[in-house]
Amino acid sequence: MSQSGSRTSVPDETPCVDTWLTRYRQVREASEAICRPLACEDYVIQSMPDVSPPKWHLAHVSWFFEAFLLKPFLPGYTPIDPAFDYLFNSYYETHGAPFPRALRGTMSRPTVAEVHAFRAHVDQAMTALLSEPPADAREEIMHRVELGLHHEQQHQELLVMDIKHILGMNPLHPVYRSDAARPSADAAGPQGWVDFPEGVRQIGRDPETGFTFDCETPRHRVYQAAFSLARRPVTNAEYMAFMADGGYERTELWLSDGWAARRSHGWTAPLYWSRHDGVWHHMTLGGLKPVDPDAPVCHVSFFEADAFARWAGARLPVEAEWEIAAQEYPVAGHFQGQGQYQPVAAAASDEALVQMYGDVWEWTASAFRPYPGFAPLPGTLGEYNGKFMSGQMVLRGGCCATPEHHVRDSYRNFFPPDARWAFSGLRLARDLT
Amino acid sequence: MSQSGSRTSVPDETPCVDTWLTRYRQVREASEAICRPLACEDYVIQSMPDVSPPKWHLAHVSWFFEAFLLKPFLPGYTPIDPAFDYLFNSYYETHGAPFPRALRGTMSRPTVAEVHAFRAHVDQAMTALLSEPPADAREEIMHRVELGLHHEQQHQELLVMDIKHILGMNPLHPVYRSDAARPSADAAGPQGWVDFPEGVRQIGRDPETGFTFDCETPRHRVYQAAFSLARRPVTNAEYMAFMADGGYERTELWLSDGWAARRSHGWTAPLYWSRHDGVWHHMTLGGLKPVDPDAPVCHVSFFEADAFARWAGARLPVEAEWEIAAQEYPVAGHFQGQGQYQPVAAAASDEALVQMYGDVWEWTASAFRPYPGFAPLPGTLGEYNGKFMSGQMVLRGGCCATPEHHVRDSYRNFFPPDARWAFSGLRLARDLT
């Protein structure tokens, strides 16, 4: 999700203060752990306009707590530097004009050390606030903390994506962690299909049942025709067959905008792929490695996913199809905690769908638009997701860079149709008639 | 519809040859009638990349008949100039790389007279083909003729839009027809709402029931929650209230992409509007005129329509809502034949929706994506609509520039969300809970 936001819920069993502090510390520490393998110089780079320097992420997620919690609710709170409010606002126009996104990579200051000092300053104040929250604002504070932590988790995934791009574009092929992108013991089996009957179903999420981003609401009815979903995501081997069959040169397979994007960007393979001695390799967070034919294809745009599906005589699923199918499975898979930072092959299953969660975000055929009855959050937080509901496509299921417990069946991620630096792949669908 | 295409049907009572010839001649003549008020110089201009020179339209619709009917089906057909096949292909990539769209306005030749000679050449050959169609291809020919005529009708509307832009951008305020944009006797009444119950409904169109563009198919079930639709489109007076209330300066009303479009284009009012002595005027095909407060607002982008709806505490309807409502009304309204070339006020109605058809295309909240079960036409004609299903929003209902009998309840027009040169307005919707 290139940006993010949410409507929170506080169920009856609101976690006690200690629980919140513990969660706060865990999430905050996780962000820093992601950055620990970096050199100081890596923190500063914006390798393309969509990427933000890692130190910007670290500061921005702290800005969120400062702007929406400490300033309104902690009496006597003093910012460490008033200019940070301008520098680390991402896009909240109603909060004040944000610093231009494309210039984030031109700022050497604050330094990495100063950003860490900012984090420590915020953490200290947040500890104070969470230890003794004012009684009359307790509920609102807990709502916002929960949102702030989910927000920081979203940026944890973005951090991994952006670090991969920063290192992946470098001609020296630097390695982030040498234990990343290890080979998998599993072999993807042959493709298969699982059928689903027609009917009126429910998708989306009721905030009363737990934390929910605004764009997932409200839970609502849809009529869904019968359909089939592929058992597993498309593999690198299958994608190489598409490439070998002229997939990137056959205009009839592509949407008009996709064909234009292919031409202007010069796409001939997924992002990070290059050929060495006749063998396809790709940059991973473990360095340059041969492409594993059995692993899910990754770093393809919506346009490439759509062209592949057409070539394969199938189509992408709409998000209702994906969600109806996902409702039957637990949220389990290869997430960030596993330390792979790269999708891997999974053993096939005769009956069930595999890899619905984790490994790769799956492009759907659905444009990111509001659900029937959608209402954004009030105030500045209302800019969370609603304002991005144009020009983007929905992806589902999380990926190898998503923090554990961050996704669910109703979770809607979104990117422009030509974006490729997310861990994005696809699963096929077809009509059942 | 910036481009177009279709799946045709030949019902049992296929029109006889004479009928087809008659329809062919009527449609062809209508295109030329639209251009008759033009000066020779007007035919050549491309006032922005989206606009095509009128002589290009006249030639391109003829190219369609040459490429898809005369060359495959008329033995011995000789093109008047082989280069026209390249020059007047609009976007059919599989037919051969088309001439770059942005350069259409750099071509003085063929001249207008030569384009008319091309039309006459095609018409003569089409008369021969339609008079004695080869028996074994008769059905396919009639399918394609029907598609070709609907295609030409789409370009008739585009011709009017493009002529308006060519003249409307000219600082001399030239008049297309002095009898266009006459004042209306009617006064728009106060806004009101019509309610619709929830339920599983059917939208889309079965090609067996008559001519259908591919993107309207198949007819399919949707679950629709209860909703209200505004009785009439938003008027200029209402839109001016939005402007007066800072609508163009309040970031919280806009989608993020819309806000960026507003800023980069410098929008402060609908296209063609300018202020003279404190009074809003706009260019019409009848020249520069004061804005009629009671007429539907027109020449606004999706982003402006969406911002207006948010300001009004409402939203745009999704296309299913619009279509369900429209199914109850006959296709009647102010179309091109009326000679207004400008939306006009309509008398209010206490009970019923008014102006569902004609006057202004109504932006919906729906992205232009395929219906469940959609399949494009085979071959080159498959490029008709399917390939444009990204980055565009759906509009419904036709406008004052649409040829009579060209639209229907299931008709899906589409434009990018920042397009303003179509006769595009809006009707509000809201949830009913």
Place this chain on the structure above:
Amino acid sequence: MSQSGSRTSVPDETPCVDTWLTRYRQVREASEAICRPLACEDYVIQSMPDVSPPKWHLAHVSWFFEAFLLKPFLPGYTPIDPAFDYLFNSYYETHGAPFPRALRGTMSRPTVAEVHAFRAHVDQAMTALLSEPPADAREEIMHRVELGLHHEQQHQELLVMDIKHILGMNPLHPVYRSDAARPSADAAGPQGWVDFPEGVRQIGRDPETGFTFDCETPRHRVYQAAFSLARRPVTNAEYMAFMADGGYERTELWLSDGWAARRSHGWTAPLYWSRHDGVWHHMTLGGLKPVDPDAPVCHVSFFEADAFARWAGARLPVEAEWEIAAQEYPVAGHFQGQGQYQPVAAAASDEALVQMYGDVWEWTASAFRPYPGFAPLPGTLGEYNGKFMSGQMVLRGGCCATPEHHVRDSYRNFFPPDARWAFSGLRLARDLT
């Protein structure tokens, strides 16, 4: 010269009123004669931003007389349309913001007929003014008329260049005049050199000696080292040898900006060249023709001329060298009046320089900067040449599209170093040591 201007002189023998009227009519008629072979549609096209539609040229040169003569000096003069003052101002910022140059091709109105009516209106008023010029302004009027006529002659050459580009870019290869670009009977002989001694010399022009553009003044001393100048311009055959020797691929031959221009424009041959069945052809005003190996190479940029000279082990002359050499020759050669509209081969000469005037403008090594002591004209006319003295290179000698009697040894034309649509070629020079 992409723009132009001048300081005039009225020698004692000021021409009488009749003479001025006659000259006025001759020059005005010559502009219309150039346009007579055009179709109405050709008048409207702007085939690239540097090109102006022919009808714009016809109106702009008339605007000059209206703005600088009729309005200030003819009592009771009424413009035919006040908006023309804005539309047809080319670049005189101090006269009011001009209409954006890049949009000239978006204006269908005024029509060609209306532009001719504007010309007739101006001509009638000018006849009145020139028949009885007010005594107290007589000298200033004659100065400005002279400038206006030279200005119109400059636009006559631009008209030919722009018409060539409008037709030359058209895939249909339209012919302007079938008698243009006829083959020459002459064969260029082998290249040779003429030597010139060192010394302090004078270049530039004293306005007292006749009409002079401001940028030619003042006449001034220069020290010039000894040098050699090639007897004739570089031929197409010689340029093809450069191409065959990898001239367009060898970075060491090019200026850094030239190499970037070559890459971004994809240059591999002069403008208008294309290969058919292995033979180089080029568009001429007589249509598509095989390249004549003996004719001077034409439609090359400064960057290409400079690279060719380096490849040939020579260099381009500085403008002082060219002018010192030209001072010894009469102003004679192939100009526009000859009706060729294309450079042709000239017979060699053992001793003398040939083709110093006419055929092709010759790129020099000199940037277009003011001469020592240069002072622009006062007032708005001061924008004539001085403001263009950055980013342009000087060309000398006139070409096949230059009106007879328009150039002289001191005449300085100028274009940006990547311009190719002028009739621009080159003559080599080298040091003599």
Place this chain on the structure above:
Amino acid sequence: MSQSGSRTSVPDETPCVDTWLTRYRQVREASEAICRPLACEDYVIQSMPDVSPPKWHLAHVSWFFEAFLLKPFLPGYTPIDPAFDYLFNSYYETHGAPFPRALRGTMSRPTVAEVHAFRAHVDQAMTALLSEPPADAREEIMHRVELGLHHEQQHQELLVMDIKHILGMNPLHPVYRSDAARPSADAAGPQGWVDFPEGVRQIGRDPETGFTFDCETPRHRVYQAAFSLARRPVTNAEYMAFMADGGYERTELWLSDGWAARRSHGWTAPLYWSRHDGVWHHMTLGGLKPVDPDAPVCHVSFFEADAFARWAGARLPVEAEWEIAAQEYPVAGHFQGQGQYQPVAAAASDEALVQMYGDVWEWTASAFRPYPGFAPLPGTLGEYNGKFMSGQMVLRGGCCATPEHHVRDSYRNFFPPDARWAFSGLRLARDLT
């Protein structure tokens, strides 16, 4: 000088090996001293395309020694990383395609520490080479070392300019050195003029007299008319008067390209200036400070300098004028060694020119073009200066960031006319008649 190069000379009294080693070490150390105040993050930033990250400069000047000395002349030399040859080639196209300049700021690796290791590696090898240079290549080696050291000095000035831009664009106003930009005790006196007689003079430099960049050669005769030169550069007070008089709004003062640059960049003051509480401040390497009215104006483009001169009723000097005047003065002034990093006011002098050297580079009226008889260096080193001889203007005299002993009267610096990040100011000239 945005790029640089030279023809070296080895006078009879060639320095002995020890001398060369000493100079090598001094120059190399000076580069590192410039960077010592930087934070690690500052080394990585490319704040605009013209700027290079400091670590890139440190590596590139080392690449020069590796490519042109160690690889050809030190047997057994092993590069520390073969990829550096590609990454740190600046623009030598004939040496292999260089890494795209605009992407230099996207490279976090090699890290600063790795760049320092690269420098140490090169220094060790250079010490070996210079300690025992092969007898047969001794002269060529000394030539190239001398060029390499002057090249590194050029980059020392670029380092200061680029560091200023990196810090100067940062909204936090970081300070490079707190002792920089100290106030001056001197007050600029009133402007005055010094006259020079006409005559044939010599400018340029004979390489036999000492190290010379190629573009300064050959020494050659020019005829120079009589002229006056202003005693001192234009001050901030004078420039503020130009601004107060509408200098940035009066189109008649500007070259056409300059007016367009002013508009597109939104210039209203020199680079780094901003107004606080009604007082003009500017970013310096000592932080944000009030503008000193007596100091020379700095960070203006050629276009601004040219407009100022026109406003002042004067003009910029051509480079021959500047050089003829400078020949009478010793090379002395405020250079980098003084530690100001900012131009300062100098005491007036009744008779003499002041501040011809140091403080600010002075824009001249001369385009950067080759001198008569100029020949570039052979081979790849021939790309040194000659290839940049288009589209740039000459500046003279050195500035507060120029290393001591690096400039001389014949030294030609050059920048595009819209560049402002050099320490560039101006001195007025006028005709003497």
